[in-house]
Amino acid sequence: MILFKNVHKEYPRTGYALQDVSFHLRKGEFTFVTGPSGAGKTTLVKLVTMEERPTAGTVRISGYASDKIKTREIPALRRRLGIVFQDFRLLKNRTARENVAFALEVTGASAEQINPKVLRTLAAVGLSDKADHLPSELSGGEQQRVAIARALVNDPFILLADEPTGNLDPKVALDILRVFKDINLRGMAVLLVTHDRTLLGEHPRARIIELDQGRIVRDTANGEAAG
Amino acid sequence: MAYTSREALFAFRRSPLLTSLSIATIAFALYTLSVFGLVWRNIDRVLADVEERVEVIAYLVDGTDPTETSALMREVAAYPEVDSIAYLSKEDALARARAELSDYSALYEDLESNPLPASVEIALKSGYRDAADVDDVATRIARFAFVEDIKYGEDWVQKLDFLQNLSLFLGLVVGGVFAVIAFVAIGATINIVLISREDEIAIMKMVGATRSFIARPLVIEGFIKGVLGAVIALVLLTFTYSLLEQRVVSLSFYSPLQVAGGILLGGALGAVASIVTLRRHLATW
Numbered sequence: 039m040i041l042f043k044n045v046h047k048e049y050p051r052t053g054y055a056l057q058d059v060s061f062h063l064r065k066g067e068f069t070f071v072t073g074p075s076g077a078g079k080t081t082l083v084k085l086v087t088m089e090e091r092p093t094a095g096t097v098r099i100s101g102y103a104s105d106k107i108k109t110r111e112i113p114a115l116r117r118r119l120g121i122v123f124q125d126f127r128l129l130k131n132r133t134a135r136e137n138v139a140f141a142l143e144v145t146g147a148s149a150e151q152i153n154p155k156v157l158r159t160l161a162a163v164g165l166s167d168k169a170d171h172l173p174s175e176l177s178g179g180e181q182q183r184v185a186i187a188r189a190l191v192n193d194p195f196i197l198l199a200d201e202p203t204g205n206l207d208p209k210v211a212l213d214i215l216r217v218f219k220d221i222n223l224r225g226m227a228v229l230l231v232t233h234d235r236t237l238l239g240e241h242p243r244a245r246i247i248e249l250d251q252g253r254i255v256r257d258t259a260n261g262e263a264a265g
Numbered sequence: 266m267a268y269t270s271r272e273a274l275f276a277f278r279r280s281p282l283l284t285s286l287s288i289a290t291i292a293f294a295l296y297t298l299s300v301f302g303l304v305w306r307n308i309d310r311v312l313a314d315v316e317e318r319v320e321v322i323a324y325l326v327d328g329t330d331p332t333e334t335s336a337l338m339r340e341v342a343a344y345p346e347v348d349s350i351a352y353l354s355k356e357d358a359l360a361r362a363r364a365e366l367s368d369y370s371a372l373y374e375d376l377e378s379n380p381l382p383a384s385v386e387i388a389l390k391s392g393y394r395d396a397a398d399v400d401d402v403a404t405r406i407a408r409f410a411f412v413e414d415i416k417y418g419e420d421w422v423q424k425l426d427f428l429q430n431l432s433l434f435l436g437l438v439v440g441g442v443f444a445v446i447a448f449v450a451i452g453a454t455i456n457i458v459l460i461s462r463e464d465e466i467a468i469m470k471m472v473g474a475t476r477s478f479i480a481r482p483l484v485i486e487g488f489i490k491g492v493l494g495a496v497i498a499l500v501l502l503t504f505t506y507s508l509l510e511q512r513v514v515s516l517s518f519y520s521p522l523q524v525a526g527g528i529l530l531g532g533a534l535g536a537v538a539s540i541v542t543l544r545r546h547l548a549t550w
Contacts, residue, residue, distance in 0.1 A: 116473035
């Protein structure tokens, strides 16, 4: 699935962002990656999406290795990842339905394939009645649900979320966490990056990987006590 | 396909000024090239025609012994450059002058003696019609003592030659400069599109769009601009052509195949300019 093996990432100007990071995410697992800002969380996400390659060590994502993957293979990898960001990243001039359809359009899917799939996915995140709204007509929580639907519509093997609740108030943040938990219950792996420790308490059975200054300081999968 | 065609039209609305500039520069590039090309083409036609008639004329001293004349003709006919040779007597020369210059026939009416010399007209084979060969043949014939004068159309053949090369050179230089400007303008338009859609392209990369998926509408857009530019150039050229045709001289125009080729050339110019710009922008993923 996802395997980090002794991964180091150094940026020319800012120095080490990650040092000797190793972990293995298994199928269907719900994992939090947490830590203070500057701990290397976003770098970790970029290594999973192959936007960045490690300075040393290897990252393996579903059969693709960071030291072997070619640029032209990256789109195929991205289609197997569902990615959600803090700032939603929706196309402002397109409706919820069109934003979700966009992820299928780029794969070359036909309109007949796209429409039912988009409506099904919007229903799964509870937005059937807002399908024809523009992002500006939706609340922050609803916009993030659209983004999650877009991430899900290509049937990825993992949902990757970088601070998905960062722009939302606490109550809405918990709603969104519930959406991720629902999705996970249906068997999809979730990797949720957050600095918000209250979220961790809402899902006690999840695995927690804690980063600090580029190193893993805690991984509950390694038998360390949670909390 | 719906996506591609929708996106291809986007830039036209997004930056009409730069889009118009791109089309206009392509139009000027192709117009300049095609005008000089037309000049080249027509000079070439005239030259081919003239070359057919390139001949060396040797005027003979009055009273030259006919046996000497036939000796000269036998010898010259054996030159490898020579295609045919013909003798024109004084009388024939006068008859021809009267026929060709009928407006001035009065001049020849009451001549006491025939002022025109007898001559030998030598036509050259097609491989030997350039200035150097003609000159060489003329020099050899000039060695016969009874050859009074030699004429050949070297001067204006050379002038036309020069004009033809000049038109080719000017066409390539001026057309080339416009082509470079067109290249830069198209690149700049695409830069603007890419910058204005940075967010969208980031999303496309994130959801797994391939490079060609992102690039295709922009390349098609470049191609359309090139074709539009070429069509404008064709309209301008047709106008210029008919103006010259009516007022100055009869000309030959490009064949339909060449016109189609020119339009495709415009499209290719636009597409290649787009690809070059995109390669820089879509290098990272």
